[in-house]
Every structure is written in C-alpha cells, then in structure tokens.
C-alpha cells in the first residue's frame with residue numbers, strides 16, 4: 001500500500017469483521033469504498049469511519065455475487081480516485097443444515113456470495129493492480145476452508161474454494177513484486193453472522209470456543225496489508241483443528257460431530273427453518289458484534305440440555 005491516503009475497497013463493511021476493518025482503516029486515514037447490500041447500514045459505517053479519520057468514504061450498495069455491479073464499483077473508484085490500492089473482501093454468508101435439507105437457492109447463494117463474489121472482485125481488481133504495478137487483494141476465508149464440519153456443507157465448500165482461489169491467484173501474480181493476493185482465515189468470531197445465517201438444523205448456530213473479536217481479525221487484516229503474506233490464520237484453535245484434520249483424520253472425524261453439537265449450536269432453543277439474511281440483506285442486525293451468550297455459559301447449557309434429554313428438536317447430524 002502507498003503511504004498516504006490509500007484507496008481501499010472493503011466489502012461486508014456493514015457489520016462484523018468488515019465493519020471493524022473499515023474502522024481500523026479509517027483510523028489510518030484511508031480513502032474508503034464501503035460495499036455491502038444494505039445501504040443504510042453502510043451509511044452508519046461510513047459515518048463512523050469519517051469520525052475516525054477516513055479522508056474519504058464512498059458507499060456502494062451492491063451484491064458481490066453480481067459481476068457487473070462489482071465491475072462498475074471498481075471502475076468508478078479508479079475513475080474517481082485515479083487508483084485502487086487494496087480490496088479487502090470480507091462479505092460472506094452462512095447456511096446451516098445437511099445438504100439435502102438446504103434449498104438449492106440458499107446453497108447456491110452461499111457459494112455465489114463467498115466464492116464467486118471473491119472471484120468477481122479478483123476479476124476486476126487484479127487487472128487494475130497489474131496495470132498500476134501494485135495492489136493487494138485480501139480475501140477473508142475461514143478455518144472452515146481447511147477442515148470439514150457437519151451441517152455446514154455450503155459454507156465449508158465455499159471457503160475451501162476461497163482458499164484455493166487465493167492460492168491460485170497468488171501463484172498467477174508472482175511475476176509482479178508489488179501485486180499481492182492474501183487469504184486471512186479466522187476461527188470463530190463474535191459477529192452477527194450466526195444469527196443471520198440460513199438455518200435448516202432446527203437449532204441456532206453459535207460461534208464455538210475459543211471466540212475472538214472482529215477487532216482482533218481487523219488488526220490481522222491491517223497487519224497483512226502492511227506486510228503482505230499469502231496466508232494467515234486468526235484464532236488459537238485453528239492450528240489444532242487443521243493438524244487434527246490432516247494428521248489424524250479418523251480421530252478428527254470421530255470428535256468433530258460431538259464437539260460441534262456442544263459448542264457450535266444452541267441446543268436450548270428451537271429455530272424455524274429459513275434463509276436468514278442469505279438471500280436478501282434485511283434492514284436489521286447490522287452490528288459490529290453478535291448477540292450470543294458467552295461460550296462457556298452456552299456450552300454448559302448445551303450439556304445440561306443433552307443430559308436432561310431435552311431434545312425437542314432434531315439433533316445436529318453427527319454421524320461417527
């Protein structure tokens with residue numbers, strides 16, 4: 001990135017990690033383009049960024065899965081600012097449920113948003129970076145882009161795809177020393193994504209411990225923008241999960257289901273099946289942090305619910 005007023009486009013800027021990234025970039029005096037679907041929530045983030053010191057903030061309400069809209073936003077930015085220094089793609093959605101239970105439209109939208117959205121941004125940002133001879137595409141992946149978990153197939157497939165895409169693009173752009181492609185992969189983060197996820201499990205999802213903050217992920221994103229590297233994990237459990245998945249797959253497969261059933265859902269309440277905010281943005285719930293109870297309390301409630309046999313709802317698919 002250039003030292004003064006870098007022009008940075010941040011997607012998913014209306015809540016959670018993207019909002020935290022926008023805040024942190026604002027403090028550094030960046031010139032921001034904020035992207036998400038819901039315009040009012042984006043305007044809230046824009047106001048916060050101006051207060052924090054952003055030298056400019058433009059809001060672009062669009063769906064990252066819409067290639068033409070992404071092309072327009074990047075083209076307009078380059079025309080207006082004369083350059084584009086970085087794109088941080090944070091936009092993402094989650095769907096819970098075994099594959100046959102998740103409607104095709106929801107499954108496809110998770111993949112379209114998380115994976116094809118990343119490809120759309122890459123398609124239009126990388127030629128600008130290559131023309132400039134410098135620029136940074138940073139994709140936010142997930143530790144679930146390295147491992148498998150039950151009941152999250154659409155998300156896991158999309159995030160394996162994001163990791164593959166980042167790896168592939170880093171390889172293809174090796175010839176230019178100042179053009180970078182990175183993938184930052186958080187573990188569980190306290191954001192609204194669990195409440196706004198599509199859900200066909202019958203149980204609400206929740207961030208499994210250890211849970212980190214969106215601000216912590218944002219710090220890592222800025223560190224990677226400042227000192228580019230291809231891959232970066234965020235979360236103390238990521239290494240354990242990845243090592244278990246790779247080195248001891250039989251043990252991993254046996255443990256992941258029960259652990260997810262206790263730490264990855266709330267077993268004390270039932271939830272009606274529905275697409276959450278996957279298909280449309282909705283006006284509510286664009287906050288920095290989620291509204292879930294602490295992990296220790298939630299797990300204790302889950303264990304109590306399991307022990308008491310209060311399985312009013314269909315259990316999470318945990319074969320093995």
Ligand SMILES: NC(=O)c1ccc[n+]([C@@H]2O[C@H](COP(=O)([O-])OP(=O)(O)OC[C@H]3O[C@@H](n4cnc5c(N)ncnc54)[C@H](OP(=O)(O)O)[C@@H]3O)[C@@H](O)[C@H]2O)c1
Pocket residue numbers: 011012013014015016017018035036037038039041062063064065090091092093113114140141142143185186187188189190191192193196207214277280281282287
């Ligand atoms: N929270 C976690 O535990 C965790 C862990 C690992 C990785 N991640 C990843 O981190 C990223 C951010 O997640 P978060 O936890 O911060 O969730 P979040 O608070 O729900 O934020 C998601 C953001 O993406 C935007 N968005 C969703 N669909 C979009 C679309 N089609 N086009 C444009 N923007 C869209 C949302 O705004 P609109 O609804 O207004 O469009 C929102 O700003 C995601 O890629 C997620 O997979 C999260």
